[in-house]
Structure formats: C-alpha cells, structure tokens
Amino acid sequence: MNMPAPEFRPNNVPAAPRAAASPVMRGADMVVRALLAEGVTSVWGYPGGAVLPIYDAIAAQDGLRHLLVRHEQAAVHAADGFARASGQVGVALVTSGPGVTNAVTGIATAYFDSIPLVVLSGNVPTAMIGEDAFQECDAVGITRPIVKHNFLVRDVAELPVTLKKAFHLARTGRPGPVLVDIPKDVALACGAFDYPATIDIRSYRPALDGHEGQIRQAARLLRTARRPYLYVGGGAVAAEAAAEVAALARLVDAPVTTTLMALGCFPASDPRFVGMPGMHGTYEANRAMQDCDVLVAIGARFDDRVIGNVASFAATPREIIHIDIDPASIGKRVKPTVPIVGDARRVLRSLIAVLCDTPPAPGNCEAWWRDIAAWRATQCLAYERDAQRIKPQFVIETLCQIAGDDAFICSDVGQHQMWAAQHYRFGRPRRWINSGGLGTMGVGLPYAMGVKHAFPEHDVITVTGDGSIQMCIQELSTCRQYNLPVKIVSLNNGYLGMVRQLQHVEYERRYSESYMDALPDFPALARAYGHVGIQVTTPADVEPALREALAQKHRAVFLDIHVDGSENVWPMIRGGRGLEEMLLGENALEPGPAAAQP
Numbered sequence: 001m002n003m004p005a006p007e008f009r010p011n012n013v014p015a016a017p018r019a020a021a022s023p024v025m026r027g028a029d030m031v032v033r034a035l036l037a038e039g040v041t042s043v044w045g046y047p048g049g050a051v052l053p054i055y056d057a058i059a060a061q062d063g064l065r066h067l068l069v070r071h072e073q074a075a076v077h078a079a080d081g082f083a084r085a086s087g088q089v090g091v092a093l094v095t096s097g098p099g100v101t102n103a104v105t106g107i108a109t110a111y112f113d114s115i116p117l118v119v120l121s122g123n124v125p126t127a128m129i130g131e132d133a134f135q136e137c138d139a140v141g142i143t144r145p146i147v148k149h150n151f152l153v154r155d156v157a158e159l160p161v162t163l164k165k166a167f168h169l170a171r172t173g174r175p176g177p178v179l180v181d182i183p184k185d186v187a188l189a190c191g192a193f194d195y196p197a198t199i200d201i202r203s204y205r206p207a208l209d210g211h212e213g214q215i216r217q218a219a220r221l222l223r224t225a226r227r228p229y230l231y232v233g234g235g236a237v238a239a240e241a242a243a244e245v246a247a248l249a250r251l252v253d254a255p256v257t258t259t260l261m262a263l264g265c266f267p268a269s270d271p272r273f274v275g276m277p278g279m280h281g282t283y284e285a286n287r288a289m290q291d292c293d294v295l296v297a298i299g300a301r302f303d304d305r306v307i308g309n310v311a312s313f314a315a316t317p318r319e320i321i322h323i324d325i326d327p328a329s330i331g332k333r334v335k336p337t338v339p340i341v342g343d344a345r346r347v348l349r350s351l352i353a354v355l356c357d358t359p360p361a362p363g364n365c366e367a368w369w370r371d372i373a374a375w376r377a378t379q380c381l382a383y384e385r386d387a388q389r390i391k392p393q394f395v396i397e398t399l400c401q402i403a404g405d406d407a408f409i410c411s412d413v414g415q416h417q418m419w420a421a422q423h424y425r426f427g428r429p430r431r432w433i434n435s436g437g438l439g440t441m442g443v444g445l446p447y448a449m450g451v452k453h454a455f456p457e458h459d460v461i462t463v464t465g466d467g468s469i470q471m472c473i474q475e476l477s478t479c480r481q482y483n484l485p486v487k488i489v490s491l492n493n494g495y496l497g498m499v500r501q502l503q504h505v506e507y508e509r510r511y512s513e514s515y516m517d518a519l520p521d522f523p524a525l526a527r528a529y530g531h532v533g534i535q536v537t538t539p540a541d542v543e544p545a546l547r548e549a550l551a552q553k554h555r556a557v558f559l560d561i562h563v564d565g566s567e568n569v570w571p572m573i574r575g576g577r578g579l580e581e582m583l584l585g586e587n588a589l590e591p592g593p594a595a596a597q598p
Helices: 027-037 049-059 072-086 098-112 139-146 156-171 184-188 212-223 234-238 242-252 283-291 310-314 344-357 366-376 392-403 415-423 444-454 473-481 497-506 522-528 539-551
Strands: 024-026 042-045 065-068 090-094 117-123 149-152 177-183 190-192 228-232 256-258 294-298 319-324 338-341 408-411 460-465 487-492 532-536 557-562
Touching: 024 027, 027 049, 027 156, 027 184, 027 190, 042 072, 049 090, 049 117, 049 177, 049 184, 065 473, 072 090, 072 098, 072 117, 072 444, 072 473, 090 098, 098 117, 098 139, 098 177, 117 156, 117 184, 139 149, 139 177, 149 156, 156 177, 156 190, 177 184, 212 294, 212 319, 212 338, 212 344, 228 242, 228 283, 234 242, 234 344, 242 344, 256 283, 283 366, 319 344, 392 415, 392 460, 392 487, 392 539, 408 415, 408 444, 415 460, 415 487, 415 497, 444 460, 444 473, 444 487, 473 522, 487 522, 487 539, 522 532, 522 557, 532 539, 539 557
Parallel strands: 042 065, 042 090, 090 117, 117 177, 149 177, 228 256, 228 294, 294 319, 319 338, 408 460, 460 487, 487 557, 532 557
Antiparallel strands: 024 190
16 A cells, blocks of 8 residues: 655644645536625526526525526616616626627616626537527627627636636726626536635736826916816716815815716715706806816716817817826827826825815906806706696606605616706715616616615615616516515606607607607506506696605505606707707797697
C-alpha cells in the first residue's frame, strides 16, 4: 500500500492551512449561488425549456424568490423598476428564442436610461448553436447595440467569473444592462464554483474623481458668473448626488432645472427650481437654458428633447461645464468649455470645496433672478380649472396633494407622462419612475410591480393612459398572484394622446389611427383579475376616488378617469426647433378643425 510522503517543515513552524476546495455543482446552481452572493433576493422571469435547469435550481432553495410575470417584456420592466427605485441591480430571467426577443424592448429601455440590470437568458446547447435549432436565436448579436456588455458562456468553468463581471459592469461607471446568455448544457454541466469576492477588468476602469485642473477652471467660471444655471440629468440621480446639487445651487445662487429623468433630484418646492426643460418644459426653464452665461450640466446629455435644435442652442454664447462619468457623453452633441469626467457626487464635492475657499460675491445674480421672476409670471402651466370635463392636470395636482413626497409615481409614456412630470411636485430622487430615452409604452404597470416589491410599505401609483395600459395589462394577474397592491390612475381620453397632439400640431389635425375605439370596461376588467375597479367621470369625484384608492392598502385599484380628450400638453417645442420657439398654448397655432370628442 502506497502511503503519502510525510510533509517536511522546520521544527516549531505550523503547517499552512490548506485552501478549502471549491464546491462542485451544476452551472444552474452556480447561477443561484452567484445571485445570492451579489445580494439579489428576487428575480423576475418566465420559464422555458432552455432555462429549466436554472428554474430547477431556484426551486431547490429558499433564499432567492422568483416572481412569474405574464410576458418576458414585463419581467425586464419590473426588474428595471426595482432598480430605478432602489438603486440596486435588477435581475430578469428569460428563455431562449422568443423569450430573449420579447425581452429586447425592456433591455433597450434600461439601456437608454442607464439602469443597472443583469438579464439572464437561456440558449440551446453549445453544440447546436448556429444550426437553427428550435428556439435558437443569437442573443448576443441581437442585444449588442442595447446593452452595456453581453456574454455567451460556453464553458461552465467560466460561469462564476462571468456572472461577477456582469454585476460589476452593470452597477459601476455609467450603469446599464448586461446580458449573460447560458446554453442549456452549460447550465447542466458540473464544475467548481469559485466565485471571486472582487473583480478587476483591466480594460474597464471608470474615472471617478474629476481632473483637479478642470475643477479649478469650473470654479473660476462660477465665481464670476452673473447668470449661472444648473442643468441636472439622470446621472446625478444614479450618483446619489442630490445633496451636492442643492449645496452647489445655494453656493453660486443658481436656478436649477431637472430633466425628465432627474425630477426629484432637486425639490420642486425649492424656490430655485424652475421646472423641467425641453420639449414640454416650462417657459422659465427654457429661457434660462438659452440666456444663462455659465451652464453646469450634471449627468445630463443635451439630448434633442431637452435642447431642441443644436445649432439654435449653440447660437447663444455661454460657458458650459459638463460633468459626466461617461466620457463618450461629453461633447457628443454640445461642445463644453470645461469637460469633467467623473462621478457626479465626487466631482461636485470637489468643486464645492474649491468654491468655498473663494466663494462668489454676494449679489452677483440679482438681475438674473429678476429675469427668472418675469418668465415665471407667464404661468405657462396654467389650465382651465372650472371646466365641466375632468382636466388631466387637475387629476395630477390632486394626486400630488393626497399622495405627497413619500409615494412612488410610476408612469407610462404619452401625454399623461408629461402632465405628471409638469404637475406632480417631486421632493425626493427615485420617486419618479418612467421611461425617458426610449419612451416605451407599457412600462407603467410592470414598473409599479418592481417598485412595490422593493418598497411594500409605500404607496406605489402608476399614471397611465388607455393606450399604454393595454400593452402590459395582463400583469394585473401577476399583481394578484404576488399581492402587489399598486394603484393605477388611468387618464382615459379615448386617444393615443401624444400621437393625436402631434397630428394636431404638425399634420393639420388629420387624426389618423389615433382614436382608441372599442375600449374595454377597465374597472370590470380589473375586477375580473381580482382587483378593485372604479370609474370617475366628473371633476367632483376625482378627489374622493383617489382617497378611496389609496385607502385600500391591501388591494390593487384601477381608477378609470375619463378626462377631456381635446386637452393638449403645453408648452411645446416642435421637433427640430429651438428653445426660443416655444408654443405656449392653443392660440399659438393656426386655426383648424376642432378635435372630435371621444
């Protein structure tokens, strides 16, 4: 019998501890163990043949909860809503083929708004890839333009480190969705689960601290600014920089505008807040954007819906300080005077420290604030308050009074989204959950599910329309199964409202296919799913109905509120026009045939 050779070591020197062997398990079990190691407690998904090994692994444990949606698009949207509200990485799980293609819209929605997601997809066995097998598709190729990165795992030994990379990429730098495509044979294969505590990717090291010289140059510009202006985007929310934004605004005595993606990052109740900029922004926000002398862009990308025509925007001379963690976003549309690459919160802290050494002179901005007050006096968001029909703006204002700062307001996409952005006075970041860059209809209900799952003790309300809600309305079933008592406030105007408005303004009131005929009885449909359904048709009933809905803490409620179908969102800037070409109301248009009432 062969015996192992004795280990030799000098006297009095203890033996080095042996490294514990990495546990051996299936790839599917590795996925579950990796998710738990990353602090993930829930996954949204829909099963199929290629991912059944992973579903089998989920069933064998109780640390990770799976929530079954009714469509893969909703799985990604719900994970997205969870991530937007919590700041954590959302996770979705879909099968191969149509499972992946159904998830594409949700992935693109997260990509355009820089939301941290990890999407796990199944694939056919590796030997069958490229052979047009049943439910095979090139998930990596299909999603490449709409992810921060993606992986196809061909060897179970690579699975642990790949999952670690996916989470690291999703949550760091400019956040975004990462897809990990796992063939079925990889999920079934066994290997050693050696999950790294940290990861270092040599080619990926986002800059966090801005360049000191650039920060000092920015401070010099702000010290002498007479018309400073803070333009705050979603990157400031992602960086948790709300306190620093407020501190800088006070220090340089600047008005603040927040984009659609950043509402709540600066309190709407603060007198420095001038509203949202851009296509449906306020008159004062857009005039200040055009007339300031030093513009500080914080985590914003100067997109077309904010600044309109680039040539028109650039025609007015101003100094521009652009702070963003993504170097590719700086100078992409507008050339800055001072580009600063770095994490918004860390850069702002450094900038504030430099400014505090030599702050701007008091009274620098007195004339600037007189201009702001004059622009505010236009009351560009005014509407007819004593109308016989329910005005959508009135619904949002009433909801704001009742629900307040602590509620989460989710939104679909359309006129209702713009009215919510204009008339709900957000006081905190991450309380406004909507699709900005891609403008995806149907996100509202799945977003609310993800948020309610993350924050079960808070009111979670979706503002939607009769068009958007029907795109993912089947998720009322998911709400019932998992006891997600969200509130749905549907501004039912019988139209695809934003399409109708564009036809009203741009196409001489030719309302082609924008009228929604044969709408369902929404309250009855909600009741069929086991929820509460309420219909509201008069202004006097709006407040009691909203209060009744919010009082139902353990039931989902669908409020079908019939609003004035002829109402448009004002102000408005036509596509391709400049910020100085705002339409403040119906009287700015050429006369034409009146809109039909649904």
